[in-house]
Amino acid sequence: xxxxxxxxxxxxxxxxxxxxxxxxxxxxxPTLGNHTHRRxxxxxxxxxxxxxxxxxxxxxxxxxxxPVPVSFQHVGQFPxxxxxxxxxxxxxxxxxxxxxxxxxxxxxxEIWPLYRPDTWVPHTxxxxxARRAAVARAVPLCCDVLPLSGTLVSAAVxxxxxxxxxxxxxxxxxxxxxxxxxxx
Numbered sequence: 001x002x003x004x005x006x007x008x009x010x011x012x013x014x015x016x017x018x019x020x021x022x023x024x025x026x027x028x029x030p031t032l033g034n035h036t037h038r039r040x041x042x043x044x045x046x047x048x049x050x051x052x053x054x055x056x057x058x059x060x061x062x063x064x065x066x067p068v069p070v071s072f073q074h075v076g077q078f079p080x081x082x083x084x085x086x087x088x089x090x091x092x093x094x095x096x097x098x099x100x101x102x103x104x105x106x107x108x109x110e111i112w113p114l115y116r117p118d119t120w121v122p123h124t125x126x127x128x129x130a131r132r133a134a135v136a137r138a139v140p141l142c143c144d145v146l147p148l149s150g151t152l153v154s155a156a157v158x159x160x161x162x163x164x165x166x167x168x169x170x171x172x173x174x175x176x177x178x179x180x181x182x183x184x
Contacts, residue, residue, distance in 0.1 A: 003052035003159040005100065005168075006043035007066070013150020017042035017124065020145050027137045029083075030129050040160065044070070044087070044124050044152060046100045047111040054166040057157045060107035061100060064155050066170045068092045072148040075139050076123060083130035083138055084123035085148065093122060093152075 009017065021033035021042075032040040070087040077083050087093065098117045113119060130138055155168040 002048060002050065002161065003157065003164075004043075004048045005046045005052070005057065005061070006156055006158050007046060007068075007152040008041060008043050008154045008156070010067075010151040010153050013148070014042050016145065016148055016150070020142065020148075021126065023141050024126060024138055027141060029127055029134045029138045029141075031127050032125055042124060044122060045115070046097055046155075047104060047115045049109070049111050052109065052157050052159065054157045054159075054164055056107060057104070057109060058166055058168055060103050060109055061168055062103065063169045064100070065096060066152055066155065068096055068152045070150055070152055072124065072146060072150075074146070075142040076121070077130070077135060078121075081127065081129045081131045081134075082125060083127040083135060083142075084125050085142060085146070086121070086123050089122055097122070 008014070018033065021031040024031050025033065032042075068090075070090070070093060072085040072087050074086045075083070076086050094117075097120060101111065101115070101117055104111060114121075126142070127134070127138065154170065157166040157168065158164065
């Protein structure tokens, strides 16, 4: 079982990602859109663990400094068939990740080693099972939409296997108040 802290895109960027999922599926490439329970939405994961205590994570993280702009510049693949789009590693994105991990560490909340600041590869997963011929079909479709810009605007702690979803508090740009995103 896997739990994650997911960041979600502004509506325009989310529609563009979903359109890419549709194009990939039409080309016979499985995507997160049709993976398992079909409740995934385009996202960028800040941290992943076997399990997260949702309320403890929300408390440890406090207010996340969103929004953060992102610009996807490349296509990548991890072993096992995970196909993804990679954003440029901006100072704002890397700082958000480092602060998130520091807050989790401070609360003794474990994350997977691949999500530590010295090993994390920022990415948005397109497919969990793209291999060989599927990759050959997918890469040109991905390159057709790059660069793809957007803004990370909301966040949640999720565990799709257990059906858990806890929205996280976000800071307003002026830093004076917080908002809670419901149903993000």
